Amino acid sequence: MKCMGCGAILQNTDKLKDGYTPKIDSKLCQRCFKIKNYGENIVNIKPINNEDIITKINKEKGFVIFLLDFLNIYEEVITTYKKIKLPKIIVLTKSDLIPKNISKNTLINNLKNIYHIKEDIIYTSSKNKDNINFIKDIIFQEKKVYFLGYTNSGKSSLINALANSDLTISKRSNTTLDFIKIKTNEGIIFDTPGFVPNNFLDNMLPKKMIRPIIYQLKNKYLLKINDYRISSSENNNLILYFTNDILISKRVKREELPKKIKVKENTDLIIKGLGFILIKKNTIISTDIPENLLEIRPTIIGGKHE
Ligand SMILES: Nc1nc2c(ncn2[C@@H]2O[C@H](COP(=O)(O)OP(=O)(O)OP(=O)(O)O)[C@@H](O)[C@H]2O)c(=O)[nH]1
Numbered sequence: 001m002k003c004m005g006c007g008a009i010l011q012n013t014d015k016l017k018d019g020y021t022p023k024i025d026s027k028l029c030q031r032c033f034k035i036k037n038y039g040e041n042i043v044n045i046k047p048i049n050n051e052d053i054i055t056k057i058n059k060e061k062g063f064v065i066f067l068l069d070f071l072n073i074y075e076e077v078i079t080t081y082k083k084i085k086l087p088k089i090i091v092l093t094k095s096d097l098i099p100k101n102i103s104k105n106t107l108i109n110n111l112k113n114i115y116h117i118k119e120d121i122i123y124t125s126s127k128n129k130d131n132i133n134f135i136k137d138i139i140f141q142e143k144k145v146y147f148l149g150y151t152n153s154g155k156s157s158l159i160n161a162l163a164n165s166d167l168t169i170s171k172r173s174n175t176t177l178d179f180i181k182i183k184t185n186e187g188i189i190f191d192t193p194g195f196v197p198n199n200f201l202d203n204m205l206p207k208k209m210i211r212p213i214i215y216q217l218k219n220k221y222l223l224k225i226n227d228y229r230i231s232s233s234e235n236n237n238l239i240l241y242f243t244n245d246i247l248i249s250k251r252v253k254r255e256e257l258p259k260k261i262k263v264k265e266n267t268d269l270i271i272k273g274l275g276f277i278l279i280k281k282n283t284i285i286s287t288d289i290p291e292n293l294l295e296i297r298p299t300i301i302g303g304k305h306e
């Protein structure tokens with residue numbers, strides 16, 4: 001028997017292992033019971049291995065819906081997506097958090113061009129149910145659909161919205177521990193454990209719509225973002241797309257920052273786990289953010305900022 005909430009195999013012998021329940025005939029493991037009833041943040045023991053999930057899925061027949069969370073798109077995530085050999089599409093999740101100034105169609109076209117994605121991309125939200133019927137149609141046509149994606153991209157939440165199921169969801173990483181099969185009116189769907197990013201800051205999940213913050217940064221100033229610092233060689237407009245509870249302040253630049261990155265106009269500087277900064281003009285960015293957390297790309301956002 002598997003736990004209904006997270007998919008771990010239920011057992012009543014080892015409290016320190018996944019799937020533990022004192023009552024072997026219950027449907028939920030103790031961890032899921034506690035998350036659901038008390039919102040406890042309990043860390044799971046078994047680490048999730050990305051390659052294991054990919055190997056397993058590539059042996060299956062069926063269709064893949066790959067979930068992408070707007071603030072967590074970078075090369076590693078796309079590389080993982082491209083390793084999936086089954087027919088597939090991308091679903092941008094948490095559309096309720098995407099700022100209103102961003103055209104979703106432009107965003108989707110930009111994502112396709114920048115990351116060379118041939119398959120369809122649509123958007124949805126388990127909160128406001130955007131395109132939920134469209135996804136139900138896909139399940140009806142394909143009959144067997146796997147929901148894949150990085151941890152916290154919203155797989156279990158979306159499945160609960162689609163199937164009225166009661167999968168465990170939480171803001172901690174790797175809530176879902178194994179494949180979970182769910183029968184719906186449209187077809188069979190599978191929740192899966194989320195892929196784990198290689199390098200990222202502890203994911204800070206936004207609770208409400210992201211409000212882009214615009215800084216006009218003169219070159220004698222720097223921005224402090226949590227504990228990191230960033231400055232621009234030219235007076236520049238920086239537009240920050242982060243969850244709104246990040247601490248951001250402007251300070252006088254007193255010393256040079258160690259790392260220099262040359263960026264073209266309209267570039268996104270990604271800070272993995274936090275979001276990204278749209279840099280409007282050609283410049284040299286200086287920063288002390290560790291290299292493995294940084295990435296740049298042409299902006300995924302089109303026009304309509306100022
Ligand atoms: N605003 C908003 N938050 C969402 C949405 N979907 C999920 N979340 C939140 O995102 C967090 C992660 O959701 P989960 O459904 O547990 O994500 P998951 O992909 O199943 O995560 P793993 O099981 O760890 O792989 C939770 O805090 C959810 O409340 C959405 O559509 N809108």
Ligand SMILES: [Mg+2]
Nearest residue numbers: 155156175176
């Ligand atoms: Mg899950």
